[in-house]
Amino acid sequence: MVTDHVGVDHLVVTRHALVRQVLTDPVTYAADNALDAITPMPVAALRVLARRGFRLPPTLANNSAASHPGIRATVADALRPDRVAEQRDWLTAMVRDRVTALTTRLDAGSPVDLYADLTADLPLLVLARLVDLPASAAPAVTAFARAALELFWAPVDADRQLALADTVGRFHAVLRTFAADGPGLAARLRTAGHPPDIVVGALFFLLVAGQETTSQFLTLLLHRLHGEPAVLAGLADGTIRVDAVVEEGLRLDPPIVTWRRVATRDTTIGPVQVPAGASIVLWLAGAGRDGAVVEEPTAFRPGQPGSRRHLAFGAGAHRCLGAQLTRMEAAVVVEQATPLLSGTGVVRAPWCPDNLSFRMPDAFVIRRPGPSTDV
């Protein structure tokens, strides 16, 4: 299907097999357009970014050049499964403390926002420990990451673009300083000989990819589970596995609904002719609900046949490097935080703005019904 989005034509691929075919053929379909701004940026916004020294060279997700495997290997080493596993106890203790405090508030009849009060900064705090990213100003990082997702992936008007470019540009300048002398991953990328723009680009993408996607997913998953009492009961009595719940959540509620590739030559996808240069939007969320791979596509049935065959993390040469980390964080949150959901009503469901790729839920507020409340 060809569709128009703010004046740009995209070919939308929806079937699981075809989405996978495109993702795993980097020769015919390059990743170069992955971070292109959906709404073309006016000169005024470009000037704001340029004043702050903003550049986004091909680094990770948008890099089909020969430099990609080397950069990817350094980042992958920082996110190795054993390093991720080492963070689990610390994260469990922190989530447990937060859940205890939130339980007290719920018991007192107060509303609780599971996004703002629980999930919004969790991924950043873990990431900061794992790859030594600056976590001191978590709200600033969250604001920057959300601004970046809106600036590059949302339909935005010129005034909004200017404001977003200012937020993104300011934070990019902070990252540039950190990239020049920061420890951890920044130091390892420098030691591996990558130029400053690449170090900044990698940190920029990790903060967006590692922080926002995961906090969005945790919020969406908790909201989904709120409406699945049988699954909550199965988790509580141990008949449903936590990891199966996480996979089914990734399949049904992936925080990244689409991802892009660009055709490098004239080709065909299924019966459709695709000219060289065409922008291809891969509907990852649709692929997870394809009846050809999963038994009951729209039902939340942890462990059902096909549940793990989702493409929430992409596939092939650019497959997500944070998949293990996301799974660990989501498992901890499901284990520790789902008891909060029982016996509560939804005061405010997550609202997701118009965005080509990211869900960006803004809140998820629950409360215990009491004599004076009507939830």
Ligand code: HEM
């Ligand atoms: C629910 C959470 C997440 C989702 C749904 C997600 C999804 C994705 C997707 C769809 C891609 C593009 C894959 C492709 O082009 O084939 C990607 C790439 C990437 N993700 Fe994630 N991601 C998540 C969390 C994370 C986390 C926590 C990190 C790191 C801390 C991370 C790091 C990366 C990196 C570095 C890439 C680029 C890999 C490359 O181009 O070689 N992601 N992710």
